[in-house]
Amino acid sequence: MAGAQAPERNGDHFVIELQGAGYSYDGTGLLSDLTTAFAPGSFQFLTGPSGAGKSTLLKLCYGELKPTKGAVLLDGRDSRQVGRDGLARLRRRIGVVHQDCQFVDHLTVRDNVALPLTVAGRDPAAEATNLDQLLGWVGLANRANATPPQLSGGERQRAALARAIIMDPDVIIADEPTGNIDWEMSQRLLALLAELNKLGKTILVATHDLALIRAAKPLVAARVLRLAGGTLTTAGAEL
């Protein structure tokens, strides 16, 4: 049955598209009429005041929430129309770094990073080399056997990034990934995101940190979107 098939891929081009999308938690209308697209291989920052709805917008983009108005298309599929399995398959192509990281505290860093493999029915032991390379790439090879409560804020964020990319997603969405870490660590994380973008990944980062956005200028050609009063505008050179 067609509905049970894996979603058709547009080649390697996973586009997230908002078409007049709006969202309301309680009928008062937090987000209204948002129209934009996140093109394959693009890098965007999403900024705006606290409570403007940045996390909510990210949730629409990875299918955690469905718009209460308009549509969000994930790889051309309307998030309101796809069933649970279809949505799960689409979401495997999007790696998410959550604001609070959300680890399983009694598992090691290595096992936390490997969790998406296990959930997808793959054997982490068979992918040990890939896992080790990834932990090395984010600078956590020597923390692989620690548990999340033993990590610093910057280490937690890098572990969360490793977990978000273990399935080799097309898109990486990060919600305030540098919220609780120092400047040096923020720049290190930014460099990792820039490197992923150079590999062709689409990156969407919500951040309050305008200094981080400025620091990204030599690294990536990023679009900066500002969310305020429920609408999106493109921020310009003032940053």
Ligand SMILES: Nc1ncnc2c1ncn2[C@@H]1O[C@H](COP(=O)(O)OP(=O)(O)OP(=O)(O)O)[C@@H](O)[C@H]1O
């Ligand atoms: N599950 C929910 N139920 C009801 N209201 C919610 C829910 N989640 C968020 N909100 C409200 O929606 C508004 C936007 O929240 P959201 O977390 O999307 O904003 P944000 O821009 O990411 O904020 P911050 O920068 O402080 O993280 C806030 O007023 C928040 O209280």
